[in-house]
Amino acid sequence: MxxxxxxxxxxxxxxxxxxxxxxxxxxxxxxxxxxxxxxxxxxxxxxxxxxxxxxxxxxxxxxxxxxxxxxxxxxxxxxxxxxxxxxxxxxxxxxxxxGYRQGRRAELSKLGARAAEDVKRSGQSKSLHPMTPFERKIVHDAVAAAGLRSESEGEEPERYVVVLPS
Incomplete structure (x- = not known):
């Protein structure tokens, strides 16, 4: 061996x-x-x-x-x-x-943080609407910062983020 x-x-x-x-x-x-x-x-x-x-x-x-x-x-x-x-x-x-992306980044960070809070509160996974790869990355980062995991599912252009309970 x-x-x-x-x-x-x-x-x-x-x-x-x-x-x-x-x-x-x-x-x-x-x-x-x-x-x-x-x-x-x-x-x-x-x-x-x-x-x-x-x-x-x-x-x-x-x-x-x-x-x-x-x-x-x-x-x-x-x-x-x-x-x-x-x-x-x-x-x-x-x-x-x-400045479109800069503003969108702030919106998506808030969306990811709110989704993470909803999932923590309910204990149920939450699917978000379809997003571009740029948008999904920002949401994934916000969810991770909130202490949860997330995954992308679906096929482009309908690929979306699912926030998972811990």
Whole structure:
């Protein structure tokens, strides 16, 4: 019998220079889109954790967000594809428009905390409405912070979070 020594490798530190490059490529791509659409807006870039974050700020209206963020999700996917095309690397860039994701993050954190409290009180699991992967992650984090577990169930685009009793 042969023993295999498997050591868990520590996660690699993010390559900040590569993430900054992703942000710059994304900003250039988005500036081009804004010019084509004749939409005024400024672009901010940052690196948060292991991903580049690009925000379109000082923009009027919600046309680039859409109902429930669907236009924002599509723009993010197009921007990720543009970055991938230039770098050849998978891109996890996060795009925000007019602070939509920041506001949505706060709402979803409250939703997750309330759901966890309901489950603690009732002792019964609770299913939430379908959400995007971004939204589910925030709810999972809020539920974990409240001391409970949660799981995602269903198939995209109808995938949802279930909060489980302890």
């Amino acid at each position: 042969t023993e295999v020594n498997e050591e868990k490798a520590a996660p690699a530190a993010p390559d900040v220079a590569a993430l900054e490059q992703e942000g710059e490529i994304a900003a250039d791509y988005l500036e081009g889109l804004l010019d084509i659409a004749d939409v005024d807006g400024d672009i901010d870039m940052d690196v948060e954790g292991d991903r580049a974050v690009v925000s379109i700020v000082d923009i009027k209206g919600s046309d680039l967000v859409g109902t429930g963020g669907e236009v924002l999700e599509a723009l993010q996917e197009l921007t990720r594809l543009a970055v991938h095309r230039r770098t050849g690397e998978r891109c996890r860039l996060m795009l925000d428009v007019a």
